[in-house]
Amino acid sequence: MIIDKLYKEVQAKGNVCIGLDTHLDYIPEDIKLKYKDVDEIIFRFNKKIIDCTEDITAIYKLQIAYYEAYGIKGLIAYKKTLEYLRSLKALTIGDIKRGDIQSTADMYAKGHFEGDFEVDFITLNPYMGFDSITPYFKYLDEGNKGIFVLLRTSNPGAKDIEYLDVNGEKLYYHIGNKLEELGTKYMGQFGYSLIGGVVGGTHTDEAIEIRERYKNMYFLIPGYGAQGAKGQDVNLYLNNGNGGVVNSSRGIITAYKKHEDGIGNFEKYTREAVFSMREDIGYEK
Numbered sequence: 129m130i131i132d133k134l135y136k137e138v139q140a141k142g143n144v145c146i147g148l149d150t151h152l153d154y155i156p157e158d159i160k161l162k163y164k165d166v167d168e169i170i171f172r173f174n175k176k177i178i179d180c181t182e183d184i185t186a187i188y189k190l191q192i193a194y195y196e197a198y199g200i201k202g203l204i205a206y207k208k209t210l211e212y213l214r215s216l217k218a219l220t221i222g223d224i225k226r227g228d229i230q231s232t233a234d235m236y237a238k239g240h241f242e243g244d245f246e247v248d249f250i251t252l253n254p255y256m257g258f259d260s261i262t263p264y265f266k267y268l269d270e271g272n273k274g275i276f277v278l279l280r281t282s283n284p285g286a287k288d289i290e291y292l293d294v295n296g297e298k299l300y301y302h303i304g305n306k307l308e309e310l311g312t313k314y315m316g317q318f319g320y321s322l323i324g325g326v327v328g329g330t331h332t333d334e335a336i337e338i339r340e341r342y343k344n345m346y347f348l349i350p351g352y353g354a355q356g357a358k359g360q361d362v363n364l365y366l367n368n369g370n371g372g373v374v375n376s377s378r379g380i381i382t383a384y385k386k387h388e389d390g391i392g393n394f395e396k397y398t399r400e401a402v403f404s405m406r407e408d409i410g411y412e413k
């Protein structure tokens with residue numbers, strides 16, 4: 129099962145999920161001068177990141193907005209990056225955060241679990257109801273695909289809706305309880321299901337309870353670095369060092385910019401950022 133593969137990748141390489149949220153402003157001038165087309169510029173930058181981090185990175189997450197923003201060429205870069213990651217047998221998350229009625233969800237599932245944009249995992253927004261999540265399950269049945277569903281997000285606005293008290297319990301617990309129950313049908317060999325949850329590392333209140341309640345849920349934990357979450361915060365969502373991957377996008381892909389000699393030492397500074405994040409989270413090899 130794909131979740132077992134992720135578990136093993138984390139064991140072997142650490143908990144880092146690199147977010148390839150590639151804004152043109154993040155790309156060094158030499159790449160922009162060397163390649164003419166936007167798709168090639170973005171892909172070459174992504175490849176440079178991947179090539180120097182693949183041995184110390186559990187999974188890569190591509191936030192699709194960064195590709196859609198550059199139109200057709202952006203989507204070509206998205207496809208090329210996914211193809212390249214697949215050729216390396218590296219795991220991928222398509223961060224698409226979809227949520228819609230069943231007939232539309234069927235097409236989102238086809239669009240991101242098959243064809244040009246095929247990934248191993250996608251992110252989903254459950255706040256339209258559970259019938260917006262279940263259409264993806266036919267892909268889970270075979271064991272090769274998984275989902276990460278928003279539970280409690282990393283943004284300050286998480287408190288506006290996700291924290292609302294519903295029948296004496298916060299709304300995100302209602303989501304979590306249902307996902308945990310649905311996940312029992314898709315259990316992998318290490319005790320985690322193909323239905324994972326997204327929990328922002330920026331909020332740590334109730335982190336211990338969340339980890340405790342949702343034993344079979346693998347977590348995608350964003351918010352590290354640029355949004356302020358620290359190793360000790362995200363660690364609360366892990367279970368003996370596994371059970372979750374921690375995403376950092378800007379913190380890794382713009383790490384080279386923090387150094388005067390960054391462009392000439394791009395690989396060195398990018399790797400250093402991943403190593404120091406792994407260590408901060410508490411990964412021990």
Ligand SMILES: O=C(O)c1cc(=O)[nH]c(=O)n1[C@@H]1O[C@H](COP(=O)(O)O)[C@@H](O)[C@H]1O
Pocket residue numbers: 147149191223251280281282283326327328350351352353354355375376377378379
């Ligand atoms: O689903 C996500 O990945 C996500 C959920 C969430 O609660 N917060 C959050 O920041 N994200 C994503 O995680 C990434 C965070 O990027 P950085 O803040 O640059 O590390 C972005 O791609 C966000 O869209």
